Amino acid sequence: MMKKFTKMFLLTLLSLILLAGCGGEKTTNGNASDSKGDSKSATSTLEKAKEKGVLVVASSNDVPFAYINKDTKKFEGIDAEIMTEIAKRLGIAKVEMKEVKFENLLLELNNKGVDIVADAMYVKPERQKIANFTNIWYTEGEALVVLKDSPIKGLDDLKDKVVGGQKGTAFLEFAQKLQKEGKVKEVKVFNSQSELLLAVNTKKVDAIITDSAVAGYSITNDKTLNLKLVSPYKAEAAGNIGAAVRKSDKDLLEAVNKELDKLKEEGFVLKVLKKYGLNEDNFVPAGK
Template sequence: MKPIRLLAALFLSAAFAVAAAPSSALAADADSGALKVATDATFPPMEYTENNARTGFDVDLMNALAKAMGKQVQWTDIDFKGLVPGLVAHRFDVAISAIYITPERAQVVDFTEPYYAGGLVALVKANSPIKTLADLNGKKVSVQVGTKSVNFLAQNYPQVHRVEVEKNEEMFDLVGIGRADAAVTGKPAAYQFVRTRPGFRVLDEQLTTEKYGIAVRKDEPQLRDALNGALQKIKADGTYAALVKKWFSSK
């Protein structure tokens, strides 16, 4: 084959390989040192913004995992309800945002090993007549769209009048101004709110006890395994325990 034709054939072969490669693979090749991670930073103490910077347990944990993997984190902010669809659509590689591991979600995405135990609780005003979970029946309860709270209340507390909002902080605001009698949300966020805002309390009885996991696509088992390995590493070297103490020691 003549040199010019040989070069042309090699060029076409390379072009075809690039065109045929999955977009996620191309993105990884272009920026192999970056891990694209999405979160909804409105859920303190798990993830939130302070002084225009992301902070929280999940944020610190993800940064520690990435460091153990030799990668940098490239963050994307997105509403909670868009985390799983965005992950499936290859908008990012990982989703961490106090996501409960549920059978329904596990049908669509893969999860790492659980990294923290939480559960749903009810938050009310300190002077509220609501004392038990049964007292929620017939009351207005605020919940965040896209979270397990919505379906859980619909299935287990059908007499509750759900008030669905987009952002986590809106749930608490509605309770504060009296437009909702209670808010059902994750345990860490509820206790964080009570610590920082007087005049509220959390019911003693939890609605559920569940575990948080980091979500990845089902076609990325290597990434899931790498995250699990990094989690084991930071637990072994004391990093994980230090983060738990930093964010939850006052409970």
């Protein structure tokens, strides 16, 4: 009797295990299917951003390129305005900025902490190995800054002039290179951008060589500066600016490029450049 009961008990237990196994298999298959669906949607950053209505952009909070305005709390700057308009045209209502140290921007991108990088990043071969870059947004390099009534029209006019540069920058190195070549009389070194701009504004130097975007933005927003960027001027140490996306995000890359070309053709990009103190020298036509 006990044996019979034991045998029936074991058969019942085995049946329950088998049923549980079948049920578990169904659940697993269902989850696997859902997981595949999630994986598929996750591979498309563009579609995911459209569904959420948010595009997350990485920047080092860099004025005047891509930064959060302390007063308005809004995402502002050259790259910010271009990126926000592109997102809007792609059907993405909101752009959020995630602040990341500049040297870690591409690392954060590839770790999928953000959707795209837009922070005046030069398109360089070593960067192209780890990320795809959009078409050129604009070009940016050094500027020659002088008083508004200065007769200086280019680098050829600096042979008997005193030029200022900011300590620790590539632009100071460029000015010193010109001095060694006999194209500049003297180079004076200043510790900050504000000191540099004040020096030329108060005639301590005849001209300064500095970052074009930063100088343009400062001159546009500080009415005490009686200065201008020499134009036309072809930067000797210019770099091409683009946004970076993950290698796998080809659909996002194509979509951004398409809208970027439209914005260039419509005059939107040039308008933004001028708003922040740049000009036609920094503009790059559509398709490049």
